[in-house]
Amino acid sequence: MSKITLNQLTHPQRVRLLYKTILRLHRGLPTELRALGDNYVRDEFRRHLKCNPMEAQLFMTEWARYASTITKQLGLRGKPKGELGEQLDPSAVEMLKDDQVVQLYELMLATKALNGDTITADDVRGATPK
Template sequence: MSRIVMNQLTHPQRVRLLYKTILRLHRGLPAELRALGDNYVRDEFRRHLTCNPMEAQLFMTEWARYASTITQQLGIRGKPKGELGEQIDPDAVDMLKDDQVVQLYELMLAAKGLGDDTSTVNDIRGK
């Protein structure tokens, strides 16, 4: 979409467009990743409905970057061209709030298919 058209959209329209784009991109993911990703995206977008403008800008920037990364990893045909995802920058993790670290940890457990009460340090480390 051209930059001129994007600038003419209201903030809620841009959010909705990004949300729908991400869900569309998730169609190219394996079924279990798609379900996990779709649920996570829905939860995150709902959670940020009432955030302040500075948080909203950061939220939109990061999710647009995610959409761009997924687009590159899935390619034109929407099929994974290799490994999906990327490593999290340790400096970025250090900047997260406590509740965000917990949320990230829970996402990691869900992605690895671990139950809350059955995971151990060795499970998390992949041993």
């Protein structure tokens, strides 16, 4: 049986492979983060079903980068090796559309609540970091 390379897959097949890979990687996350992450991934992939080719390329590139980051942070055994996640580049945040900023903000509030962190008045007002 011959091996199939990524270049031989159709775009929908590559999307499906990335989607399933990310969900598999999430198995190594703590339970609460896994549930939040799985729901977020499902929503994002559904939301981009009908996007234009340029957006699709950017979408795939960023999610592949996410999968790579999670792979490094979980290690070979699928258990977190230290802290999960990474800081966002402020210039990348500046390029987000308004609805993406709202979505990022809601994700921040959800993760704070999961970690048992107190959601402050500054969080609710949307204060920017200093």
